[in-house]
Amino acid sequence: MILPGQLLMAFIVLFPALVAIYIGFTEWSPTGGDSFWLAYKDWHWFDGYKEALTSHEFWSAVWRTVLITGVCTFVELVLGFTLAMLLVKDFRGRGLVMVYFLLPMMVVPAVSGFIFQKLFQVDGPINGMLSLLWPGDVALNWLSDPSLAIWGVMIADIWQWTPLMFLIFLSGLVALPEDQMNAARILGAGFGPQFTRLIIPMMRPILLIAVIIRAMEVFKLFDPIYIMTQGGPGTATQNLSVYFYRLTNVSGRWGYACAVALLVLIALSILAAQAIKPIERAQNESMEELMGAGTDEAPVQRIEDAIDEGARA
Amino acid sequence: MEGHEEDPGGTISRRKLVAGAAAVVGGGALLGAPGIASAARRAPAVRSNERRALRGLAKGMYGGPTGFQGAERYQYPLDSEEGRAISALKALKKAGKAPDTIVVQTLDFARPQFEKAFPKGARSIVKQFEKETGIKIKFVETTPADEYKTNLRNASSKNSSFDCVTFAIEEMGDFAEAGLLRPLDDYVAKYQPMWSDPKLGFAGGQNTVNLFSKYNGKTFAVAFDNDTQPFFYRGDLMDDPKEQANYSAKYGRKLRPPETWDEHNDISKFFTRPDKQLYGDVATLAPFWCAVNWNERFVCSAAPNNLYFKADGSANVNTPAGVQAFDEILRSLDYHSPGALEKDWFAQYKLMGAGNGFMGPSFPNQTKILPGNPDLDTANVGSSIRTGLMPGRVVGGKLVRRPVIFYNISYGVNKHVSTNRQLAAYLFLQWAGSSKIYTWLTFNPGGYQDPHHKVSFSDPYVIASYKKTTTDAFKQIVPRTAPPITVRGGSEYRQALSDTMQRVLTKQSTPTQAAKELADAWDATTARLGQAKQAKAMKTLNLSFPTVTDTPT
Numbered sequence: 001m002i003l004p005g006q007l008l009m010a011f012i013v014l015f016p017a018l019v020a021i022y023i024g025f026t027e028w029s030p031t032g033g034d035s036f037w038l039a040y041k042d043w044h045w046f047d048g049y050k051e052a053l054t055s056h057e058f059w060s061a062v063w064r065t066v067l068i069t070g071v072c073t074f075v076e077l078v079l080g081f082t083l084a085m086l087l088v089k090d091f092r093g094r095g096l097v098m099v100y101f102l103l104p105m106m107v108v109p110a111v112s113g114f115i116f117q118k119l120f121q122v123d124g125p126i127n128g129m130l131s132l133l134w135p136g137d138v139a140l141n142w143l144s145d146p147s148l149a150i151w152g153v154m155i156a157d158i159w160q161w162t163p164l165m166f167l168i169f170l171s172g173l174v175a176l177p178e179d180q181m182n183a184a185r186i187l188g189a190g191f192g193p194q195f196t197r198l199i200i201p202m203m204r205p206i207l208l209i210a211v212i213i214r215a216m217e218v219f220k221l222f223d224p225i226y227i228m229t230q231g232g233p234g235t236a237t238q239n240l241s242v243y244f245y246r247l248t249n250v251s252g253r254w255g256y257a258c259a260v261a262l263l264v265l266i267a268l269s270i271l272a273a274q275a276i277k278p279i280e281r282a283q284n285e286s287m288e289e290l291m292g293a294g295t296d297e298a299p300v301q302r303i304e305d306a307i308d309e310g311a312r313a
Numbered sequence: 314m315e316g317h318e319e320d321p322g323g324t325i326s327r328r329k330l331v332a333g334a335a336a337v338v339g340g341g342a343l344l345g346a347p348g349i350a351s352a353a354r355r356a357p358a359v360r361s362n363e364r365r366a367l368r369g370l371a372k373g374m375y376g377g378p379t380g381f382q383g384a385e386r387y388q389y390p391l392d393s394e395e396g397r398a399i400s401a402l403k404a405l406k407k408a409g410k411a412p413d414t415i416v417v418q419t420l421d422f423a424r425p426q427f428e429k430a431f432p433k434g435a436r437s438i439v440k441q442f443e444k445e446t447g448i449k450i451k452f453v454e455t456t457p458a459d460e461y462k463t464n465l466r467n468a469s470s471k472n473s474s475f476d477c478v479t480f481a482i483e484e485m486g487d488f489a490e491a492g493l494l495r496p497l498d499d500y501v502a503k504y505q506p507m508w509s510d511p512k513l514g515f516a517g518g519q520n521t522v523n524l525f526s527k528y529n530g531k532t533f534a535v536a537f538d539n540d541t542q543p544f545f546y547r548g549d550l551m552d553d554p555k556e557q558a559n560y561s562a563k564y565g566r567k568l569r570p571p572e573t574w575d576e577h578n579d580i581s582k583f584f585t586r587p588d589k590q591l592y593g594d595v596a597t598l599a600p601f602w603c604a605v606n607w608n609e610r611f612v613c614s615a616a617p618n619n620l621y622f623k624a625d626g627s628a629n630v631n632t633p634a635g636v637q638a639f640d641e642i643l644r645s646l647d648y649h650s651p652g653a654l655e656k657d658w659f660a661q662y663k664l665m666g667a668g669n670g671f672m673g674p675s676f677p678n679q680t681k682i683l684p685g686n687p688d689l690d691t692a693n694v695g696s697s698i699r700t701g702l703m704p705g706r707v708v709g710g711k712l713v714r715r716p717v718i719f720y721n722i723s724y725g726v727n728k729h730v731s732t733n734r735q736l737a738a739y740l741f742l743q744w745a746g747s748s749k750i751y752t753w754l755t756f757n758p759g760g761y762q763d764p765h766h767k768v769s770f771s772d773p774y775v776i777a778s779y780k781k782t783t784t785d786a787f788k789q790i791v792p793r794t795a796p797p798i799t800v801r802g803g804s805e806y807r808q809a810l811s812d813t814m815q816r817v818l819t820k821q822s823t824p825t826q827a828a829k830e831l832a833d834a835w836d837a838t839t840a841r842l843g844q845a846k847q848a849k850a851m852k853t854l855n856l857s858f859p860t861v862t863d864t865p866t
Contacts, residue, residue: 027841030469031487031801122652144654146819232600233654234816249462251805251838252487254469 024048024258031252039255048259057235058260061243064150068239069218072157076214077207079158080165087166088173098170105163113227116156117143120228146236149229153237156224161217165210172206173199184306193309198302205282212275219268240264375399376445378753381434383774387753394507398744401504402446402737410733414449415741416475421454423479423537423722425759427745428452432774438745438754448737455479457720461487461804468493473729476738482540482721482796483803485528486850490801494725497532500739506535506747513748516767516791523857524718524796525765529850535742537751538722539765541794542605543786545665545679546570546672548699550584559583570701571672572712572865574610574641577704581648584671593648595670598818599657603642604810605719605797609674610638612715612795613705618858621798621806626839626848631832639817639824646818654818668692674703674716677763677787680780700786702793705863712863715795722762765791796857800850802838809834 019036027048028039052058083101087094104112119126120142130138142152176199184194200207222241225231231238231246238246247257369379370388375396377388389395405411419427427450430437439450453475455463461484466472468491480488488494507513508522515521515536525536550556551568560568564579571577581593596606612619614634623629646653650669662679664670666689684695705714724746726738744750748766755764756774769775770784779787798806813831816822822830839847 030465031491033490033492035471036469121655139651141652141654144652144819146821230600232812232815233819234812234821236819236821246808249465250808251802252465253841 020258020262023255024262026255027253028255029252030254036254042255048256049263051256052260052263057238058243060235061238061240064237065219065239065241068150068154068157068221069215072154072161072218072221073211073215075154075158076162076165077211079162080167080210081169081207083162083166084169084173088170101166102163104160105167107160109160109223110227112156112160113224116152116159116224117228120152143229144233146233149233149237153221153225153228156228157218157221160224161214165214168206168210168213169203172203176202180303184303187303187307189303189306189309193306197306197309201302205279208275208279208282212272212279215275377749378435378441380436381432384435386772387749389747389749393749394505394513394747395744395749397504398740398747399445402448402740402744405733405737405740406447411446411448411737412476412734414451415477415734415737416451416453417477417724417738417741418455418475418479419452419477420460420479420722421456422761424452424454426754426757426762427760429757429759431757431759435753438750438757441750442741442744448741450741457481464488464493465491467727471729473727473731476727476730476734477742478725478727480534480723480725482525482534482718482723482799483807485534485723485725485799486801486803488725489528489531489533492728494533495728495735495739497526497535497726497739500736500743501532504740504743506743508536510748511767513766513768515765516770516788517794517859518792520857520859521765521791521794523853524794524799525721525723527853527857528799530853534723534725535739535746536721536765537724537742537746537762538720539677539763539787539791540719540721541677541765541787541790542609542674542703542716542719543677543679543783543790544570544672544701544703544716545675545698546701547665547670547694547697548782549694549697550671551699570699571704572714573706574613574704577672578641578645578648580672581645585648590650590669591671592650592664592669593671594645595649595661595664595673595675596642596645597656597658597661597673597675598642598646598649598653598814599655599660600815601807601811602657603814603818604807605717606642606674607638607810607814608717608719608795608797609703609715610641611635612717612858613703613713614638614708616708616711616713617860617862618713618715618795620851620855620858622835622839622848622851624848624852626844626851628832628835628839630835631828635828635831636824639814639827642814643817643820643824654815662689663691665698666690666692666695668694676719676761677779677783678761680783681758681763681778684780698782700780700783702786702789707865710865712865714793714863715859716790716793717795717797719797792861793859795859796854798854799857800847800854802842802847805838806835809838 023036023039025043025045025048026039027042027044028034028036032042034041087098087101107115118124121127122139122141126142127138127140130140140148142148180198181194184198189197220241221239222245225237225239225242226245229237231242244257244261247253247260370377371385373390374385374388375391375393376399377395378384379388391397391400402411417427427438430440436444443449460479460481464478464480464484467478468488478488478493485494489496508515508526509519511518515525517524526532526534551570557568560580560583563583568580568583571580577594584591584593597603598606611621611630611634614637619634620629629635650656650664656664658676661670661673661675662683665679666683666686680695680698680700683689683698686695689695702714703716705712707713724742726735726742728735730738745754748768752764752766752769752772752775755762755769756772756778758778764770764775764779764787767788770787776784797803810831813822813827813834816830817824817827
């Protein structure tokens with residue numbers, strides 16, 4: 001018997017997936033005049049896939065997406081973790097400072113794109129501030145210089161989403177077992193050993209989850225790029241999202257867009273499967289520790305390592 | 314007596330204007346304009362018609378606005394394009410076949426011209442329509458950024474929730490082929506809009522009708538705009554005797570609005586004075602907005618026109634003319650203000666209003682919304698802006714000048730609604746897009762739909778709104794206007810051109826490489842959409858190119 005839940009899943013997941021696979025084998029476009037179920041009239045088997053795999057524009061978009069994802073996720077990770085470490089201890093006005101740091105995250109991405117589009121104008125505030133620090137008038141073409149525009153877009157994303165990393169890491173740090181930290185500190189482990197031997201290992205699952213969440217989000221980045229540069233100048237900031245947007249909403253190439261989307265989906269599924277493995281491993285280790293797994297050797301070992309490293313230092 | 318009906322939307326106020334950009338042209342200011350003042354001194358018979366128009370319809374008139382001075386100019390007899398539309402709608406209503414409401418998809422910045430009453434004492438256009446037909450108008454808004462993708466979805470889902478479709482002229486082929494637009498030729502034959510009438514029709518005659526309304530030999534659009542690119546310049550600087558003398562001394566010829574792109578280059582250079590924050594060229598170079606500048610330099614490279622495509626449908630741009638157009642625009646960067654690649658049309662208006670720009674092609678309403686607008690005319694130079702013809706090239710002794718249409722709001726009829734709704738939608742468009750009603754619509758300061766009928770350019774209200782310099786120039790501009798690519802794939806062709814231009818302007822491609830890249834991109838699009846089919850549609854597109862050439866002076 002087919003359960004209603006399975007039917008619902010089929011409708012939500014299977015139907016769109018099948019339509020995408022079907023259209024991906026065609027050159028169907030809404031400007032052709034036929035309904036999508038008649039897309040077989042433009043059937044061309046794997047031509048769309050071949051075109052994508054041999055398209056310079058597609059691979060450029062892939063490369064830019066990877067670059068933006070890598071840089072943004074890494075910088076957000078470092079900044080977010082640093083901020084979380086600085087704010088984990090209570091101090092006067094901490095609440096206010098936290099709200100201040102979290103504010104960018106509350107901004108609608110399109111609005112943040114608009115804000116940065118204005119900030120990065122040649123006669124905008126960023127160049128204005130740089131002019132105060134640098135001799136002469138700084139007139140960097142942040143958004144219309146192909147080598148700078150991509151950094152402008154990344155700065156906008158880092159500004160907006162570092163707070164999310166900060167929030168995740170802060171909640172992780174607050175939840176670290178205080179007894180272990182105190183034990184290490186009392187037994188002479190300094191900050192460095194505590195950080196490398198206790199905090200990082202215990203935070204590993206959270207770090208991985210945060211990185212994967214952000215990487216997935218940055219991979220799909222669209223609003224700020226489109227608002228700030230529309231993928232330009234030329235195609236200098238065109239990532240996969242903007243590439244899809246142009247294929248569907250400018251060129252009306254829905255068949256080809258489906259083929260590209262499926263290629264990306266397959267590639268991402270393989271990557272995601274690999275990315276999930278360390279999370280599972282880290283989770284299992286944590287679970288074993290939590291459940292005791294017969295002993296409590298792991299935390300003890302970590303504290304001992306931290307003390308040893310402190311002593312060596 | 315016809316009393317004045319208060320429009321719920323109210324009359325126009327500065328704060329209500331679209332995007333905060335449109336200038337207020339108060340009713341009082343208009344009535345004080347020379348055209349209006351002279352109207353009051355006309356013959357007694359005319360004056361009596363005017364007095365009657367203030368109260369009701371003038372003698373022999375079937376419909377049209379009342380309640381303001383000069384309203385009789387926009388009234389019409391039964392045997393007119395407006396009269397035929399209204400009487401057909403009344404008949405449809407009487408037969409119980411007319412819809413209660415016609416749903417019109419419209420752009421956000423176009424809507425106020427339909428809904429806001431102007432001038433003082435008038436009804437709004439939609440209230441006038443409702444009064445005459447008993448049929449209501451409901452608007453569903455979209456924006457220029459969303460309209461194309463929205464209509465792609467509407468086409469694929471056969472959306473029948475609205476009757477009139479709005480689109481840019483470059484998208485006509487896409488939406489016609491998508492089956493979203495109904496061919497209108499049977500309606501045109503039956504209800505006879507006077508688009509090509511020598512007196513009441515479009516300023517460029519049949520060529521302009523082809524340009525605005527036709528795709529692949531069939532009529533799909535009713536024009537509601539005139540995004541022909543006029544050429545604006547600072548008249549105060551151009552006429553300054555000191556500047557004249559300096560220019561003559563430097564270039565050995567008189568300073569005047571440029572006739573050719575070479576002359577344009579010299580004048581741009583002459584007026585580029587970064588120390589005084591003055592730049593010679595303000596042509597828009599931002600993505601999307603930049604494309605038309607290339608068209609204008611390209612099309613005038615042959616007499617009467619350099620066409621975008623060859624007869625077999627292949628791109629005609631990897632040619633010396635294509636390279637030259639890219640090269641000139643790249644070199645023009647030296648005469649642009651910093652950040653020119655980020656400046657769209659609105660930034661261009663601000664630049665001109667701030668006194669930082671000298672000249673450039675732009676949209677027709679620059680002289681309508683800039684002068685006196687506190688947000689734009691910050692250096693109080695708006696009233697010095699003059700309008701002229703696009704520069705061109707001398708080819709075989711003939712001067713070819715080709716402003717090109719860009720964007721241009723158009724309306725069509727949704728093919729997916731019932732036949733009665735289709736007819737009612739068309740008749741509304743014929744009425745609202747007619748020489749009289751559309752003229753009345755365009756001088757309304759609430760929106761950006763610009764005039765294109767011959768009679769509009771002599772209308773006192775339109776002159777007061779757009780300024781005489783622009784309305785006079787338009788009489789010359791429209792007959793010389795060339796089309797953009799309006800065949801299927803128009804949006805994609807335009808995007809490829811915009812991307813290629815951006816690569817040239819940011820030195821990612823040389824002009825020679827760019828011409829080849831553009832040809833390759835256009836050829837790929839053409840091949841995918843079917844070269845033979847595209848070539849056939851392009852042949853019709855070519856009919857809308859102008860043939861007017863001038864003698865160089």
